[in-house]
Amino acid sequence: MRDAHWPSGAIAAEFEDAESLVRATRELDRAGYAKVEAYSPYPILEVERPLFARPSRLPVVVFLAGLAGAVLGYWIQWYANAVSYPLNIGGRPAHATPAFIIPTFEATVLCASLAAFVGLFWLLRLPRPWHPMFEADGFERASIDRCWVAIDMTDDRVDARRTAADLAVLGARHVVRVPPLD
């Protein structure tokens, strides 16, 4: 996450639409800026390509949670019906695998879904009600129709004046300084 730590703040710029945001992130990437984050009202795949290369670990976590759910679900039924309180109903086996499959399946889906949900917000470090980006004037339109770019001030390429000029050349409507985080 490129906007989780901004020890000396960031420099942010507003763009008119998705097309200019895509162009800006591509050019910033080419110019050697490494700590760039983009904000948009909807996911833009072309922006993500220059910004991220590493795949997420979330699917692995979800898979393992599903597996744990399956084991736990089956174990509860086996312990309850075959060990702790076996009931003889018409001579049917106490350890009844076919009957146990259904709750096992449900436990798998439940645990995997909870992991996907909790994992998502844990990865995003949400909820976090305040973030320095919210201080940027006009940032509220980043969820409506405008797109934003923010560059961490600790980025090696950043020079307050030159970066602002670079962003203006790329078509930024206006460039603002954002207060530090952490």
Added chain:
Amino acid sequence: MTATSVEPRAAEQRPAEPDAPEWPVFRFKGTDEQLTDLLLAPLRGGGPIWWALFIVSLVGAGLFVVSMWVTVAKGIGTWGNNIPVAWAFAITDFVWWIGIGHAGTFISAFLLLLNQHWRASINRIAEAMTIFALMQAGLFPLLHLGRPWFFYWLIPYPATMGVWPNFKSALPWDIAAVATYFTVSLLFWYAGLVPDLATARDWSRSRAARIAYGVFALGWRGSSFEWRRHRLALLLLAGLATPLVVSVHSVVSLDFAIAQLPGWHSTIFPPYFVVGAIYSGFAMVILLLLPLRAAYRLEDVITERHLNAMAKLILTMGLLLAYAYVVELFVAWYSGDPNERFTFLHERPFGTYSLIYWIMIACNVVAPHVFWWKRCRTSVAVLFAASLAILVGMWLERFVIIVVSLHRDFLSSSWHFYRPTWVDLGLLFGSIGFFGVLFLLFVRFVPFVAMSEVKRLRHELAANRGREIGLPHA
């Protein structure tokens, strides 16, 4: 060899560009800001129609509370149920509501995995419908317990009494299936809702609204990191919810199928119930969508394309359901079992409740055939009437399965005529009222069209210059 030699010719015959769609999936011409204004307009406040509907629904919900009160205070003797008809209205209502929920998951999860982009405009409404329908459904078995305050006995926990639920029974399966379905639907819905709540937060003018939406938006900023992980998590949740589309009603059907009763004891039940569930759910989605579309002027976002696609899905499900009915009749005849034959070939079509059976056939088997005609698939009046008929028909189907099968016991001395009491009717119509209250509040306070998904759809349509991107043809 012949197959490979034929292939190039087939490729030549295919047109280079697919035909321009007859109905666009999205035809709003304004800016993204105007689109946001249009889609969030309901948040400004309810009009007179909203208030009128809300008050009617509230009266219905009041009836629900009174009926539940009577049920809990006096016991289920206030219902029409009596041996041999031990299950009647409550289980009919339960199966009906659960089934309605399935269309939401079908639209939001199944169609997401199938890359059907047109679902973006309607998935939020459908998901909300799922959650509210499940909230009604869950109450009926709970009330049917007679002593609902002991419902937790069905959940495995280390009790001081040293007893455990019996997992060879279908009832703990039901608890597991319905509780999982509700939880996963809620998580999926809320995870998808967070970016739109952020839009509502940034769009609202009043401080109270900004704080309220801000709390539920969790501080969403719309960064590309967030979007990337969000998309992945939603895809994973969709993948996990998709088996639930087919499994939940299968489990519900096992409540019946593992019993010995003629009319219930059948291997076709799981797929038959799933088809019926999606069928009734689509009817409910259309019933809710049409007034919303007209009231909030969403014709450019929810277009004829959506109505057409939904009508086609209804027709498909209707044909599958008719097939299941025919197979059921055939198997009853072919089994040679006199009890099976009596239930299916005599009692249902010509017995005490035959009128209900034939209304069910008219609603479920005959009505959907209007959708063979293109004009009917996009006519608001026909869609509304057919959806209403299907919802009635699907409720009657469950009544036929449950009451008609039960009221003719193996021993003719125990035959019984079932008649519902006012409490039964109060619970059914009350649950519809309660559903209405929840849905109207949702429309009033929650962004009911997935704005970020619609904006993305629009962006991709523009990038592809109107070429079709995984959209079904008109």
